[in-house]
Amino acid sequence: MAFSNDDLKLVERFKAGDRRALARLITLLDNHPDSRDLLERLAPPAPGGAVIGITGAPGVGKSTLLGGLIAGLRRRNHRVAVLAVDPESPITGGALLGDRLRMARVAAADEDIFIRSLSSRGVAGGLSASVHAISQLLLRFGYDRVLVETIGVGQAEMAVLRVAEVVVLMVMPGTGDEVQWEKAGLIEVAHLIVINKADHPGVERLEQELIDALSAGQESRVPPILRTVASRDEGVDAVIDNLEEIVSRRPGLNWLQMRTEILQEAEMLLGRRLRELADQDESLDDLARAVALGQRDIYGATEETLRRLLPRLDSQDRPAVRSVTRQ
Amino acid sequence: MSEKSDATVATESTGRTPAGGRIRVMLAKVGLDGHDRGVKVVARVLRDAGMEVIYTGMWQSPQSVVRSAIQEDVAVLGLSFLSGSHTALMPRVFEELSVAGASGEIAVIVGGIIPKDDYQTLLDMGVARVFGPGSPLREIVDFIRQRAGRRSR
Numbered sequence A: 001m002a003f004s005n006d007d008l009k010l011v012e013r014f015k016a017g018d019r020r021a022l023a024r025l026i027t028l029l030d031n032h033p034d035s036r037d038l039l040e041r042l043a044p045p046a047p048g049g050a051v052i053g054i055t056g057a058p059g060v061g062k063s064t065l066l067g068g069l070i071a072g073l074r075r076r077n078h079r080v081a082v083l084a085v086d087p088e089s090p091i092t093g094g095a096l097l098g099d100r101l102r103m104a105r106v107a108a109a110d111e112d113i114f115i116r117s118l119s120s121r122g123v124a125g126g127l128s129a130s131v132h133a134i135s136q137l138l139l140r141f142g143y144d145r146v147l148v149e150t151i152g153v154g155q156a157e158m159a160v161l162r163v164a165e166v167v168v169l170m171v172m173p174g175t176g177d178e179v180q181w182e183k184a185g186l187i188e189v190a191h192l193i194v195i196n197k198a199d200h201p202g203v204e205r206l207e208q209e210l211i212d213a214l215s216a217g218q219e220s221r222v223p224p225i226l227r228t229v230a231s232r233d234e235g236v237d238a239v240i241d242n243l244e245e246i247v248s249r250r251p252g253l254n255w256l257q258m259r260t261e262i263l264q265e266a267e268m269l270l271g272r273r274l275r276e277l278a279d280q281d282e283s284l285d286d287l288a289r290a291v292a293l294g295q296r297d298i299y300g301a302t303e304e305t306l307r308r309l310l311p312r313l314d315s316q317d318r319p320a321v322r323s324v325t326r327q
Numbered sequence B: 001m002s003e004k005s006d007a008t009v010a011t012e013s014t015g016r017t018p019a020g021g022r023i024r025v026m027l028a029k030v031g032l033d034g035h036d037r038g039v040k041v042v043a044r045v046l047r048d049a050g051m052e053v054i055y056t057g058m059w060q061s062p063q064s065v066v067r068s069a070i071q072e073d074v075a076v077l078g079l080s081f082l083s084g085s086h087t088a089l090m091p092r093v094f095e096e097l098s099v100a101g102a103s104g105e106i107a108v109i110v111g112g113i114i115p116k117d118d119y120q121t122l123l124d125m126g127v128a129r130v131f132g133p134g135s136p137l138r139e140i141v142d143f144i145r146q147r148a149g150r151r152s153r
């Protein structure tokens, strides 16, 4: 995407640590998924940062637990950002984003806590692209724990979880939801399961059902299952201990996978640059007309176009806005 | 929701800014004022008009409201007062906005029980508009749309 001068000024302010610029750039990434290459202009995040997804049915206590997690992570000197995703109304497109309310006691306690509410806008894929890009932006600003709150149903929400390196599934006794989590495959992607509202009856039963469901799975991998009473901050420290443990022993990035991803990204960028050059290239129009009239064949015309444009791919005659390099 | 607002007729596109984003509004209550019915009515009306509405809850400080509004990148910040503390607290809200370098970037509106005599005082401080009891909800929606439309993104 070609960035306006205003956008570029925001980038400069972002680099200088201006939170208002960060907030504006989040809006930009959210409204224009094709603005993701903005990240190219920012230094990569310091190592050690992590994106953690918190999922579970509405009302299970995600936002309340997040309040406790934020406070606890701050005590351990992390800089914490939260992306709280709420569904929008399918009829009006509007949304009441109420998660901040439940985190109120820490929501604006200090500048090393940053909370942003997003609506899911009903677009599968679109949401996860936004959330991925925004998480990356927050990591680059210096928030080293990015917590993403999302309800665990619906395709768009499931896709969001793929953005997170660590997934916490929250359940509560007495709802009979376990079957649903199992069906949705959520139970298998969770690195940690939290039984919240442990002050309600039925905790033992729920725990046993979870263990049974997990043991029946193909890999029979049982993640830690913890109990919390989020509204009284009980068990929150143990959740943080476990999270930090999981984050610390995540496998390093696989270079073969990175090779694939670099090539994918390169392919995307190459295609984009090629189209930019083509836009300024009149001989392509002439060639296209010739092909349309049957005077040339498409393969010969393609070869000729490549031969003409490839040497220019790396030259300076690209629009100025694109030539700003990554630092 | 129980209140059937006059804004429910709004179509999806009307909750959008010219640049294609959704209009984002924050509603807040500052101080010890425990009246939250009115602000919740307004929140639902704005949502039904297609906007993204963030409600902070009660007992906020001027500083926390301004920090939150900046993080959420809202075009409009609406404060609700029924306790009579608006004249004492609003100057502190504007002070925080100025400290944060966000003066003028976020439109501030006020609603609730505000004596007529105080309207001008609030407007002089920088409040864009005051909406007392009985304000047509449609007017609140239209005003916010018009204000949000002035932003580039």
Ligand code: B12
Pocket: B027, B032, B033, B034, B035, B036, B037, B038, B039, B041, B042, B077, B078, B079, B080, B081, B082, B083, B084, B109, B110, B111, B112, B113, B131, B132, B133, B134, B135, B140
């Ligand atoms: C219901 C009520 C209560 C309920 C509140 C329940 C709740 N959760 O909200 C209860 C019983 C708890 C209560 C308690 C008290 N109350 Co009372 N209460 C009222 C009453 C009767 C109605 C308020 C109401 O809900 N109106 C309905 C809503 C929909 O209207 P609204 O709030 O005005 O909102 C509309 C507009 O103002 C505007 N609006 C409001 N906010 C915003 C924000 C924005 C951004 C915008 C754009 C618009 C907007 O849009 C809304 C929709 O049209 C009023 C009297 C009155 N006529 O207003 C007294 C009143 C507000 N209470 C009053 C008092 C004194 C008290 C108490 C101190 C009483 C006491 N001595 O114990 C306590 C204090 C509680 C506290 N912690 O703050 C006084 C305030 C006097 C003042 N301002 O100087 C009033 C005015 C009564 C009076 N005439 O004396 N109260």
Ligand SMILES: Nc1nc2c(ncn2[C@@H]2O[C@H](COP(=O)(O)OP(=O)(O)O)[C@@H](O)[C@H]2O)c(=O)[nH]1
Pocket: A056, A057, A058, A059, A060, A061, A062, A063, A064, A065, A099, A102, A196, A197, A198, A199, A200, A228, A229, A230, A231, A232
């Ligand atoms: N009894 C009990 N209530 C809780 C607990 N945790 C949260 N709640 C309440 O559950 C409700 C929903 O919590 P919320 O955090 O908004 O859930 P979310 O929708 O998953 O984000 C709120 O009223 C909380 O106060 C808990 O451990 N025990």
Ligand SMILES: [Mg+2]
Pocket: A062, A063, A064, A098, A099, A102, A149
């Ligand atoms: Mg929530």
